[in-house]
Amino acid sequence: MSVRNLNLLHPRDQIIMIINRIYKKGxxxxxxxxxxxxxxSGDMWVTPSGVDKGSLKPGDIMCVKADGEIIGPHKPSMEYPFHKAIYVERPDLKSVVHAHPPALVAFSIVRQIPNTNVIPQVKSVCGPIGYAKYHIPGSNQLGNSISEQFKNGFDSVIMENHGAVVGGKNVIKAYERFETLEFACRTLINSNIIGEPKFLTEEQIYSFNNQVPTDYPKMSNVVYTSDEKGIRHEIKDMVRRACDQGLMMSTYGTISVRWKGNDFLITPTDATRWDIQESDIVQVKDGKCEADKVPSRSTWLHQKIYEMHPEINAIILTQPEYLMAYGVTHKKLDVRTIPESWIFLQDMANVPFGSHFAQNNLLPELISKDNPGVIIENDSVLMTGNNLLQAFDRLEVAEFSAKSLVMGTSLGSFEPMSDNEIDELRKTFC
Structure with missing residues (x-):
């Protein structure tokens, strides 16, 4: 949902939309x-206390008026005082999200702050993380502890032995920050299972943010043919499927599909992925894009791959949490786990951070029939296919393989398929 449309939605409906997403995503x-x-008007709308988060209705949402009057059929959340304290210290924030997702709780109970320099997008969305000392839930002391962190400029705060709380300029931005922070924590935890996470320097993050082109040539005339409209619908549906499958987040994920020749359609930048519409998709034709739209920051890379590889008709660039554990530790993903993994992937090369920077041809030259996917260290996973379904299938297989390897680490040493077994697969399927 766009911010413009969000502004027309009642606060109680906005809360229901986001709490449903939080609950369904676990x-x-x-x-x-x-x-x-x-x-x-200074009124605070807040979820109620003691009501099932999985079945909340708009009428359940409570209103705490600016003068302190409470309106609604329930009691407001017992922790609404710390929400109020945050708004007092940070009037620029208009929404607060607090919950206890497993990875964030893991950091809170070992009393550590996650390092957001793990992936550039995490750093840009979450920023530095604050830390609030433990106090009884609902107490003034807890409110003071948390609001002090927000007063100091933090937008995301780990609550000692409790969970996390984040703020945003609207409820979508707060949710995106919350989801991204949990993703970062899961990535770091999985990374520690298989190795040791490597972090980016401030200089590397600065270089990434400043190398991305933003001024794309614009078309003077755009033609929307029937097949082009069909591709828009296909991309929209696959983005939502990727979000549902945990292969894409609200804040990151790009899909493109070749249209004709080297022209293609691609997802926009800075758009909430789970609510992308056909009208948001950007047409790129003859190196130019639709006016009044900003395509993905990786558009140049997609363009180069399509130019160099006529057999590739779809590209996905995203951040699945288990594959990113390999991207963050810089360990190679060994796809010789089960026959399907090797048949679909054959190889998953790692490339250094920066290989995806504009005008670097390493990735387009590396992609091939035998190497359809690449892990970009501390950034993302790139997967290709002769159509979008094949690219998505390969991405799912790669993420399942990574998940199995992470889980298997606790059981013993990984025993890959033998060279003879791989040769048999090669003779049979290649």
Missing amino acids: LTTTSGGNISIMDE
Whole structure:
């Protein structure tokens, strides 16, 4: 949903939309967590206390008026005082999200702050992370501890032995920050299972943010043919499927599909992935894009791959959490786990951070029939296919393989398929 459309949605409906997403993604329990929105009149809308988060209705959302009057059929969340304290210290924030997702809780109970320099997008979305000392839930002391961190400029705060709380300029931005922070924590935990995470320097993050082209040549005339419209629908559906499957997040993920020749359609930048519409998709023709739209920051890379590889008709660039454990540790993913993994992938090369920077031809030259996917260290996973379904299937297989390897680490040493077994697969399927 765009921010413009969000502004026309009542705060209680905004809260229901986000709490449903949080609950369905397994980021909160039936009784845990709370969301609030501060409206333009100074009234705070907040989730109720003791009501099933999986079945909340708009009428359940409580309103705490600016004068302290409470309106609604329930009690407001017992922790609404710390929401109020945050808004007092940070009037620029209009929404607060708090819950107890497993990875964030893991960091809170070992009393550590996740390093957001693990992936550039995590750093840009979450920023530095604050830390609030433990106090009784609902107490003034807890409110003071948390609000002090927000007063110091943090937008994301780990709550000692409790969970996390984040703020945003609207409820979508708060949710995106919350989801991204949990993703970062899961990536770091999985990385520690298979190795040791490597972090980016401030200089590397600065270089990434400043090398991305933003001024794309614009078309003067755009033609929307029937087949072009069909591709838009295909991309929209696959983005939502990727979000549902945990292969893409609200804040990151790019899909493109070749249209004709080297022209293609691609997802936009800075758009909430789970609500992308056909009209958001950007047409790129003869190196130019639609006016009034900003295509993915990786558009140049997609263009180069399509120019160099006529057999490739779809590209996905995203951040699945188990594959990213390999990207963050710089360890190679060995796809010789089960026959399907090798048949679909054959190889998954790692390339250094920076290989995806504009005008670097390493990735387009590396991609091939035998190497359809690449792990970009500390950034993302790139997968290709002769159509979008094949690219998505390969991505799923790669993520399942990575997940099995991470899980298998606790059981013993990985025993890959033998060279003879791989030769038999090669003779049979290649």
